[in-house]
Amino acid sequence: MRTPPRRLILGAATLAALGGLAFACRTADTSGGALVGDASSKVYVPPGKHDEFYAFLSGGYNGQIGIYGLPSGRLLKFASVFSQNPETGYGYNEETKPMLQTSYGFIPWDDLHHPELSQTNGVPDGRWLFANGVNTPRVARFDLSTMETTEILEIPNTAGQHASAFTTPDTKYIVAATRFSIPTPNADVPIESYRQNFRGTLTFISADDPGRMDIAFQILMPGYNFDLGHAGKAVSDGWFFFSTYNTEQAYTKLELNASQNDKDFVAAVNYRLAEQCVAQGKAHVAAGTYFHNVLDEKSHQARSERKSGTKMLAPSDCPGVVYLLPTPKSPHGVDVDPTGEYIVAGGKLATVIPVHSFSKLQKAIADKQFDGDVQGIPILKYSATLAGEVQKPGLGPLHTEFDGKGNAYTSMFISSEIVKWKLGTWEVLDRMPVYYSVGHLMIPGGDSKQPWGKYLVAMNKITKDRYLPTGPELSQSAQLIDISGDKMKMLLDFPTIGEPHYAQALPASLIEGKQLKFYRLSENAHPNVTKAESEGGITRTGKTVHVKMAAIRSHFAPDNIEGVQVGDTVLFHVTNIEQDWDIVHGFAVLGAENAELTIAPGATRTLRWVPKATGVYPFYCTDFCSALHQEMSGYVRVSPAGSSVALSANISPKAATQMARLKEVPKAESHGGSH
Amino acid sequence: MSKTSRILIVAASLLLLGVFVFPLWSVHLTAPQYPEGIGMTIHVNTVKGLTEFDLGKINSLNHYIGMKAIEPDAIPELRIMPWIVAALVAGGLLVAALGRRRLLYVWFGSFAALGVAGLVDFWKWEYEYGHDLSPDAIIQIPGMTYQPPLIGSKALLNFNASSWPALGGVLAGIAFALAVAAVILTVRAARARRAVPSRAAGDVASMPDALPAGLGS
Numbered sequence: 037m038r039t040p041p042r043r044l045i046l047g048a049a050t051l052a053a054l055g056g057l058a059f060a061c062r063t064a065d066t067s068g069g070a071l072v073g074d075a076s077s078k079v080y081v082p083p084g085k086h087d088e089f090y091a092f093l094s095g096g097y098n099g100q101i102g103i104y105g106l107p108s109g110r111l112l113k114f115a116s117v118f119s120q121n122p123e124t125g126y127g128y129n130e131e132t133k134p135m136l137q138t139s140y141g142f143i144p145w146d147d148l149h150h151p152e153l154s155q156t157n158g159v160p161d162g163r164w165l166f167a168n169g170v171n172t173p174r175v176a177r178f179d180l181s182t183m184e185t186t187e188i189l190e191i192p193n194t195a196g197q198h199a200s201a202f203t204t205p206d207t208k209y210i211v212a213a214t215r216f217s218i219p220t221p222n223a224d225v226p227i228e229s230y231r232q233n234f235r236g237t238l239t240f241i242s243a244d245d246p247g248r249m250d251i252a253f254q255i256l257m258p259g260y261n262f263d264l265g266h267a268g269k270a271v272s273d274g275w276f277f278f279s280t281y282n283t284e285q286a287y288t289k290l291e292l293n294a295s296q297n298d299k300d301f302v303a304a305v306n307y308r309l310a311e312q313c314v315a316q317g318k319a320h321v322a323a324g325t326y327f328h329n330v331l332d333e334k335s336h337q338a339r340s341e342r343k344s345g346t347k348m349l350a351p352s353d354c355p356g357v358v359y360l361l362p363t364p365k366s367p368h369g370v371d372v373d374p375t376g377e378y379i380v381a382g383g384k385l386a387t388v389i390p391v392h393s394f395s396k397l398q399k400a401i402a403d404k405q406f407d408g409d410v411q412g413i414p415i416l417k418y419s420a421t422l423a424g425e426v427q428k429p430g431l432g433p434l435h436t437e438f439d440g441k442g443n444a445y446t447s448m449f450i451s452s453e454i455v456k457w458k459l460g461t462w463e464v465l466d467r468m469p470v471y472y473s474v475g476h477l478m479i480p481g482g483d484s485k486q487p488w489g490k491y492l493v494a495m496n497k498i499t500k501d502r503y504l505p506t507g508p509e510l511s512q513s514a515q516l517i518d519i520s521g522d523k524m525k526m527l528l529d530f531p532t533i534g535e536p537h538y539a540q541a542l543p544a545s546l547i548e549g550k551q552l553k554f555y556r557l558s559e560n561a562h563p564n565v566t567k568a569e570s571e572g573g574i575t576r577t578g579k580t581v582h583v584k585m586a587a588i589r590s591h592f593a594p595d596n597i598e599g600v601q602v603g604d605t606v607l608f609h610v611t612n613i614e615q616d617w618d619i620v621h622g623f624a625v626l627g628a629e630n631a632e633l634t635i636a637p638g639a640t641r642t643l644r645w646v647p648k649a650t651g652v653y654p655f656y657c658t659d660f661c662s663a664l665h666q667e668m669s670g671y672v673r674v675s676p677a678g679s680s681v682a683l684s685a686n687i688s689p690k691a692a693t694q695m696a697r698l699k700e701v702p703k704a705e706s707h708g709g710s711h
Numbered sequence: 712m713s714k715t716s717r718i719l720i721v722a723a724s725l726l727l728l729g730v731f732v733f734p735l736w737s738v739h740l741t742a743p744q745y746p747e748g749i750g751m752t753i754h755v756n757t758v759k760g761l762t763e764f765d766l767g768k769i770n771s772l773n774h775y776i777g778m779k780a781i782e783p784d785a786i787p788e789l790r791i792m793p794w795i796v797a798a799l800v801a802g803g804l805l806v807a808a809l810g811r812r813r814l815l816y817v818w819f820g821s822f823a824a825l826g827v828a829g830l831v832d833f834w835k836w837e838y839e840y841g842h843d844l845s846p847d848a849i850i851q852i853p854g855m856t857y858q859p860p861l862i863g864s865k866a867l868l869n870f871n872a873s874s875w876p877a878l879g880g881v882l883a884g885i886a887f888a889l890a891v892a893a894v895i896l897t898v899r900a901a902r903a904r905r906a907v908p909s910r911a912a913g914d915v916a917s918m919p920d921a922l923p924a925g926l927g928s
Contacts, residue, residue, distance in 0.1 A: 588771065589771060589774075589775075614771070615764040615767050615768070616764065616767075616768045616771070617747075663775070663850075664775070664849060
């Protein structure tokens with residue numbers, strides 16, 4: 037195998053340049069006091085005031101979503117999506133365990149890459165956020181009024197689902213695509229039979245009906261690595277664009293072997309034509325089992341459904357459904373400008389940023405400007421679809437977002453900078469060094485038809501010395517840049533957790549007013565709900581003991597439990613019967629092998645507990661709920677198997693007194709609820 | 712009775728109907744933990760939270776100081792009050808229809824007595840809720856009671872309680888003011904008649920200079 041020494045030299049030169057830039061900027065920072073003061077006033081959100089934007093940053097390998105306020109960079113919440121979270125009990129409690137079920141079993145973790153806001157007419161509408169899990173391919177729906185994951189769909193016949201979860205302008209479909217091609221259907225074959233047996237798929241998920249996500253159809257593609265995607269919009273509405281790399285179809289030492297071709301492809305998919313072909317029965321049914329998990333807001337429980345079989349469309353059976361646009365070199369991002377005319381590819385090893393034109397693409401197809409085909413998929417001539425190239429943009433272009441004013445902003449991983457350039461003239465207008473090695477960048481609405489082009493967030497992969505060091509493992513580093521003027525202005529560094537890949541943001545006014553404050557207890561349809569303190573109790577079914585318990589400031593009812601025996605499985609069904617904003621209760625019991633529960637007002641959560649030895653075990657509220665939070669506790673007595681201790685769930689004298697004073701409360705609430 | 716007096720009495724009676732639609736009184740509570748505030752309104756026939764959950768929130772908080780739960784069904788006055796108000800409205804309309812001076816005085820006397828009784832009763836309930844605290848209350852501060860004010864604001868531990876008449880109460884107050892005006896006019900007319908016996912009662916009301924300032928127009 038040949039090793040080009042040229043590349044090594046390039047790498048060394050890059051590192052040197054990076055160091056030089058960093059040094060140059062430090063010097064500028066220290067001398068720019070007035071500038072710094074200006075920047076601090078732009079990101080200062082006074083105590084008690086709210087940020088202008090909600091930003092949703094991917095948590096990467098923590099499998100969560102980080103919700104931040106912009107421009108302050110304040111962390112508001114980490115929300116569980118693909119990973120168990122002991123802090124909330126997500127994926128540990130009985131209600132949400134089904135959310136993490138897959139055809140591979142219970143998978144407690146995933147690598148969350150690309151958040152995507154739902155859109156109406158090409159503009160973020162504040163209904164949902166979608167996100168993909170790369171490792172065990174999944175797509176999640178995240179509700180923007182409860183800030184909870186409400187639905188997860190597994191994607192069959194794919195692996196390393198990277199080009200996801202991008203939406204069509206009407207949220208009819210969310211896409212998913214293969215990064216690591218595999219035998220499709222998966223089979224025990226030699227890895228060296230890659231070319232013959234390995235395939236990628238492009239999956240279109242019907243997404244506009246909450247609770248009913250499903251695989252609409254899949255398109256069987258050559259065994260390339262599909263990296264990212266974005267839908268066409270406006271003039272290019274009805275098309276979807278995916279970037280590819282490893283068109284070499286290497287299966288070993290990809291670093292080298294997948295970097296040989298001068299050009300890989302952007303795959304342009306006419307998904308309206310695909311719909312027609314599928315409707316005409318041109319797709320075949322492919323094997324492949326997958327899980328669909330839905331959290332029901334009324335019963336507070338998730339349910340899993342196992343499904344199998346998808347409609348698989350081969351491009352050769354639906355001519356015109358896919359075209360391949362040669363694109364230099366190992367393109368990563370593929371981004372469509374707000375007008376829908378320009379398709380920008382970030383060729384991470386390219387020396388230019390190539391931009392394809394949708395109108396030229398249409399003309400090239402009409403004129404049959406083909407340059408061969410791959411498995412029946414026509415390859416178009418590079419010059420026939422090219423609108424222009426941004427010359428000398430920097431090194432390692434990855435992703436591009438738009439400000440809605442005719443400008444594009446591209447992240448440069450190797451030269452560690454954001455480059456602003458002009459659509460149509462392809463001239464570089466400005467550069468902003470970022471620290472260090474930016475991956476994704478995000479402008480609120482910057483991938484939509486209507487960017488709110490005021491800020492840009494650079495999500496940097498390397499942190500180094502940006503903050504007080506914290507041992508070998510550091511947070512990641514994001515930077516906020518003002519893009520409202522001709523020149524970019526650096527405003528703020530803020531640390532981010534996990535590894536933010538993509539992010540989305542929208543004006544706070546779109547979702548702030550519809551945030552749920554608590555669940556209505558009167559509508560709680562959990563089978564083991566306790567709606568009033570007097571309704572708590574204990575029952576035994578064989579070796580399983582169900583404890584129904586109410587949590588309200590500042591006690592559990594019941595709080596003394598006896599009759600549990602070694603060998604029993606105890607299920608604590610705890611209902612937070614508060615109907616007040618931000619009065620959350622927690623529940624933890626000594627020796628629990630899973631996690632705690634946190635229970636939102638009006639919700640019910642269940643903790644499974646298997647005591648292994650006799651004794652008395654305390655349980656307590658973990659969320660500092662009130663002045664008497666420390667008193668919010670109780671005991672479970674565990675007796676030997678076969679013991680004659682009667683099953684009982686007593687109300688303590690203290691709780692009984694409180695109950696006597698409060699006995700009309702649930703009635704009063706239901707009275708209030710009838711108005 | 713003059714035409715003006717009769718009109719005033721009809722207007723007072725109709726305004727009183729407003730208490731069937733709008734709350735009489737409003738109690739509003741704020742605390743560091745409740746920047747958005749919670750509160751309740753007292754209606755002619757019930758007590759309601761400002762939102763459907765507020766009464767539950769207030770009762771939940773009050774259990775710390777050992778206050779009894781506020782339960783509208785346990786307050787018998789709320790069952791009687793609508794009938795009392797209805798009787799006042801009917802009585803007012805009857806007085807206006809008959810135009811009998813003595814009946815007006817009886818009606819006005821009832822109105823005034825019932826109004827005072829209502830406020831005293833409201834104060835008494837506030838007193839009882841504020842003072843009848845559980846002996847084993849969680850928070851016990853010697854000498855501290857939790858009676859909200861009848862009118863105005865008062866600090867109760869971390870809460871600031873404000874109590875003011877609501878729209879229904881204001882309408883009832885205006886109704887009472889109109890009744891007072893009707894009584895004053897009638898009394899003056901009666902005096903005038905006694906002073907100049909030859910004049911007909913109806914003429915007095917048509918003489919603007921015989922009316923107190925502001926009521927003539």
